[in-house]
């Protein structure tokens with residue numbers, strides 16, 4: 001392969017890419033230059049304990065992790081950034097892309113995009129208060145108008161951001177409809193900060209096609225495509241797909257590791273463990289045996305679940 005390969009970042013996915021998953025993924029598959037933690041936020045004045053545990057450096061060895069925060073104002077952003085810095089991080093990602101209505105309506109995530117003065121206040125105060133920390137932004141085109149991201153360009157170009165990750169959908173679209181590549185291009189044209197593309201990439205060909213269409217890209221950020229095929233980044237880097245046997249073996253290893261981790265963490269609660277493992281399969285190997293996938297999603301018995309997983313991997 002003589003193409004110029006772009007670094008692949010693993011997008012944060014709340015409920016999926018926790019510290020245990022990131023560790024297992026990196027060890028078994030690899031190919032990722034940067035992982036992000038799902039966002040930490042302030043709830044009732046405090047940062048959730050679960051979010052703190054997720055970014056503890058001792059739970060994140062051997063990977064390049066950028067912790068992410070989501071906040072509706074400078075005070076809350078500051079509270080979370082201070083915690084990250086106290087834990088030793090010098091890179092922080094700020095979420096301006098989350099579309100969940102409950103958060104967005106309080107001007108968190110993509111809900112802040114229509115208010116440039118609020119974005120300016122939050123980002124400027126972070127950058128000014130922490131000159132030794134490098135900030136990046138993960139965002140959408142806007143909440144309900146792709147002009148919103150263009151209105152923010154002068155601010156972004158002025159701030160010392162390390163990079164911007166842009167998912168070219170609107171917040172109000174959630175995950176529906178097509179990504180808007182023309183709007184991505186308009187942002188790319190005016191953006192002097194290193195820009196990474198994020199959205200709907202599921203195959204090596206799709207990654208290559210985006211890299212070709214936007215030659216200035218500094219990298220590619222992939223979420224659901226990597227949950228579906230955890231080898232995707234590695235296959236892009238190596239230029240060859242994994243054989244079905246190898247894939248089944250590696251996914252089996254990932255599954256075993258996550259199963260044991262959650263079994264210990266949830267301390268014997270079979271129903272809870274099953275629920276967690278079902279969500280593990282929500283995106284994984286979508287073209288795996290349909291009958292086995294159906295059993296995985298429907299069963300209330302751990303033994304049936306385990307047999308279905310064996311069948312799915314055995315027939316892959």
Ligand SMILES: Cc1cc2nc3c(=O)[nH]c(=O)nc-3n(C[C@H](O)[C@H](O)[C@H](O)COP(=O)(O)O)c2cc1C
Pocket residue numbers: 011012013014015037038039068095097098138167198199200201221222223224225
């Ligand atoms: C279940 C779920 C949880 C997510 N959690 C986060 C999050 O914590 N922080 C964030 O920036 N984006 C989050 N996202 C958005 C993804 O990081 C990514 O931007 C989006 O899925 C589009 O990329 P993809 O098509 O490669 O998945 C989440 C998406 C999903 C589906």
